[in-house]
Amino acid sequence: MTFNGIQSRVVTGFLTGFNTLRRHLYLLGLLDSLLCRKCGVTDETLAHILCECEASDSLRHAYRTVPYLGWLLFLRAGGC
Numbered sequence: 001m002t003f004n005g006i007q008s009r010v011v012t013g014f015l016t017g018f019n020t021l022r023r024h025l026y027l028l029g030l031l032d033s034l035l036c037r038k039c040g041v042t043d044e045t046l047a048h049i050l051c052e053c054e055a056s057d058s059l060r061h062a063y064r065t066v067p068y069l070g071w072l073l074f075l076r077a078g079g080c
């Protein structure tokens with residue numbers, strides 16, 4: 001399996017935590033709030049976006065059927 005530049009960036013961000021989710025941007029001091037951009041209910045972490053965010057349900061479901069890279073496409077579409 002090979003990744004293009006964007007896919008590599010998303011995978012690296014997924015594995016290392018260095019991504020554009022609010023948790024990381026908050027830790028860098030770039031934002032004042034950790035709250036999820038989609039639902040505004042709780043902290044925007046990778047686990048929240050991948051598993052919990054109800055506002056991302058339809059997008060997550062749409063990419064769930066894409067074999068192998070569905071989660072990657074979902075993260076990219078979600079702005080991670």
Ligand SMILES: [Zn+2]
Nearest residue numbers: 036038039053
């Ligand atoms: Zn959310």
